[in-house]
Amino acid sequence: MENQGKKPVEVCFSPVVFDRFFDPEAIVVVTDILRASSAICTALAYGVKDIIPVPDLEKAKWYKEQGYIVAAERDGHVLDFADFGNSPYYFMEEWLSGKTIAYSTTNGTNAIQMAGEAHQAVVGSFLNLTATCDYLKEQNRKVIVLCAGWKTRFSLEDAVHAGAIVELLLKDGFETNCDSANAALDLWEKAKSDLYPYILKAAQKKRLAKLGLDDVIEYCHTPDQSNVVAVFDPTTNKITDVNNK
Template sequence: MNQVEVAFSPTIFNHYDIDNKIVVVADILRATSVICTMFKNGVTEIIPVRNIEEARAYKEKGYLVVAERNGQKLDFADFGNSPFYFTPETIGGKIVVYSTTNGTNAITMGKDANQVIIGSFLNISSVINYLVDKSHDVLIMCAGWKGKFSLEDALFAGALSKALISTNKFSTICDSANASMDLWNLAKDDLANYLEKVAQRHRLKKMGLDDVIGYCFTPDVTDVLPVLVGDRLKAISPK
């Protein structure tokens, strides 16, 4: 039986054996939700980059760049990090360079795994179906906040872990996976109220950017499944 593990932060990622595992990166507020939205609306590829200098260099080469730090758009970027910016008219048929405070760092860290895929509530059923079909051990990597634990990513990890285990094709002996499922069970019946505890919600609210909260926790807005191929994210068709 395949195993499910959860890493609550990229700072502990190197303590996990990722050989032959599929890594699911989750940055619910907002990077992986934005990535799924961009592919849903027609972006062809996304190039995740870790640092500002690399993002700026791509901009100088003429690429469309999405870049933020601490929730705010960088001055040279074309867009900030709200999923509502990315309509078919703005990104359809284009390649986008993407750099964020937490999410893109987590994505690039997982590159030596069997595979890295992007998970969010927006595409959770596609993620579940893909993982069941692939039948590999799974590590859910929470992007967190500047190396720290984040509640919203842990909730997604719990929802995904619970769904995988309920298929009877996965199990876990991972304390973090069990803790994330306990959190999800605690929150799921009154999620809107529980999200008041999420620090990132309040960071975004101070900047007037918390209009994305409900959207980012909406399940199955899309069936898109972004996958890291080399140094780029591409969408694959779910089975």
């Protein structure tokens, strides 16, 4: 069905409208730049074996009881039973190399589970932008970028990242008739020449600054730090790097 001509790319700005975009034949790229998807792509780049996205906290506690390393936060706060929280910097540690991490966040891990209902779910970030888009082009399928947002609200940093994906895909084999994809592209075109200053107006930047957690903003908006392609397999419930197996 999706084998001829250009493939569509669409952008969904909030998980609560994802049912209006859902297509079982599509690849869904989840973006939650501040900070879940940046943390996941960092972890895999630094040698973490795989990551289990855990939507609810009861299940995250259960993983802890089973002996897993658990990263878990809500609203920017590390949970008391967790080993650490949501900063990508935590995931760079050498002791995590080769390990499996169970990971639960306010917005991102729910979106990953939703995306797992489609043909394939990929976790995207600026850190591995080109590698992810190269992978998407190879798959030759419709792509939907799902922005995790902030508690269902539109997030500027996720929309701008979606626009960066749309730009790369439209250059090579994709087309769009999706208003949110066109809007994301326009926002990315405005932001890209000076991305870090642009994103300082984002509400999530201000939330993180209040908690002293905004040291990761510039890092999370630095493209192409690795060639990780973070694919979620709902049959194993794990996210792995399929590009460096």
